Amino acid sequence: MLPEEHCRREEQLDDGGSARHRNGTHKRPKLEDVATRVGLSTASVSLVLRGVPGPSERTRERVLRAAADLGYQVDRTASTLASRRSRLLGVMVDIHSPFHAELVEHLHTAAEEVGYDLVLSTLTRTRDEHTAVETLLAFRSEALILLGPTAPADALVALDNKAPVIAVGRRIAGAALDVVRTADDDGVGQIVDHLTGLGHREILYVDGGKGVIATDRRRGYRTAMRRHGQGDHVRVVAGDHTEGAGARAVRHLLDGPRLPTAVVAFNDQCAIGVLAALARAGVAVPGEVSVVGYDDDTLSRLSCFNLTTVSQSAREQARHAVTAAVERLDRDRIEPREVVLAPHLVLRGTTAAPA
Amino acid sequence: MLPEEHCRREEQLDDGGSARHRNGTHKRPKLEDVATRVGLSTASVSLVLRGVPGPSERTRERVLRAAADLGYQVDRTASTLASRRSRLLGVMVDIHSPFHAELVEHLHTAAEEVGYDLVLSTLTRTRDEHTAVETLLAFRSEALILLGPTAPADALVALDNKAPVIAVGRRIAGAALDVVRTADDDGVGQIVDHLTGLGHREILYVDGGKGVIATDRRRGYRTAMRRHGQGDHVRVVAGDHTEGAGARAVRHLLDGPRLPTAVVAFNDQCAIGVLAALARAGVAVPGEVSVVGYDDDTLSRLSCFNLTTVSQSAREQARHAVTAAVERLDRDRIEPREVVLAPHLVLRGTTAAPA
């Protein structure tokens, strides 16, 4: 039998892998199916499919064609196992956070550019950081990008032993960990600068609770107020990261003797709550009270809120996080690095000079 | 050498797998490491770790102990490959949607109960449904749960050949696919019933664009208006699923001769936009205008909005979706099933009798 003929025979042997599974699902074609279809070894097919130089042009075309015909798709699990690399970055997110959503979006593009994929694991009411991270590890993530982790520093350091950890958005007290964040105190400082520049004195701060981030922002507020000689006007009301907190804070204020001329909220969600409550109470913004948020998340940009806020540059943070991971994985960086980005004020419609 | 002694020797042979990788990362312990540590075969260890009956109590304890000591964690990729089952449900979500966030939360708990895990793949501006689904398949998801897919019905059917597809939240015209959704037209109908019951006649609808869901809701509005003899008052203004659309719609209305007495928005986000714009314009809600949303997502529940809306019972939809997947995978169900849940009105503070 001539080799050419043999080959031709094989190419027509099967009908394209349309064998149906008992549940009606086609069985997934594998490398071998593609290989026998073109009469080559799985090795060659693998080479072609990964774009490794070596196979001839003719082979390349035939393989690509056959793979397309069969609807072949590489099996990640198998290739991860074989290559001992998953090329996967594990990302822990709070699925309810709009800001995280933004980060994930940019992480995706950044990761893709350097040839990595993302696997997401989300925090929910019934799913804590521990399980989220375990999941990521079970998928063999090569690095862990944790968005706003709340775990104690030493737990994160321990984790870092299993896979490089990149903490995003949170300061970690002198730990040997990669951190990407913005200078939260500086951000709030900029807000206060802006407001005092407009002539505000009575600037109230709606707090964000007990996390590290909240602490930094609160400190930024206090420091800036004192810097402007407004130490006496420092006023912090309890709150958290939700719209509800903002609304409660306003109700609390309305009970008091008089309103401050400006309200700075821990984040945008909280600020939206403030805005909504003020609107309902018939208080003009920014006419009577100026309001500022933090995060520049999708909500704040909406024309209906048009909130002055501080941008955390999700895009930049995402890029730095991915870069940090890649440096660890592909460039053997050992020393931890902390990237602190400068936040910047986004002036929109909720701030103006006091009446 | 006595067997007992041999065994003891081996248990002390290594130090717990603390060998450090060049990047400072511990190398991941494998089944074999646990096995040699307790002087057993990997088969036994595997059995114990998966809780398969067979191994003796003593063995069980020793293995569990050793695994914990080493910090052993099963490698999903390897076990998926070996067992030819990933026990993974692929979920496609729009990471910016609060409603999807809710669904994911419930999907997680539902999946866990039946021994499956979730892998999430998200839609972003630069990541379309196709890539999202490819990713899911590359992870070897056994079934695909697509939240609000926009792909044409035939594309979904084609996909269903590769892995069972469960479309959530969207009607699919008579396709051979599993669908879990709520009766959107009925939901909007309930809203109109409620409003007319309160005495409203001029009820305006802010549309959601051109998706199937938007079509159903719009139809529900029209039908219900006619049913109540208010066909003349049917009025639909263009919009979409964002706060911006709601706000624009209101600005448009304010330019007109006079306001309707009630506004029904395509979804909660849109309704929030309506609410914000009305508040800014000094229009009292529900005093002058009643507002209703759709989805009962986290935003609407906030006291600062306290939006009357329709609940899509995320929890129930999630459960049904997981059940559908499991029936396909473990119980060989072949015939497609459509689960249509009844939505229910959630009365809150933004509706009242017209002035």
Place this chain on the structure above:
DNA sequence: ACCAGGACTTAAAACGCTTGAAATTGTCCT
């Protein structure tokens, strides 16, 4: 005619786990 060297290909050994069959050990009878 022969061989070096390049251009392609491929055989086969991992990768870390699961699993059905086979082997081992122990127990209880007779």
Place this chain on the structure above:
DNA sequence: AGGACAATTTCAAGCGTTTTAAGTCCTGGT
């Protein structure tokens, strides 16, 4: 003591890729 049987444990063959070392074929040069 011998055997049957149940309880444990292990063997070894995969799973679908990757990857390295080893081929196979040509092409030219001598």
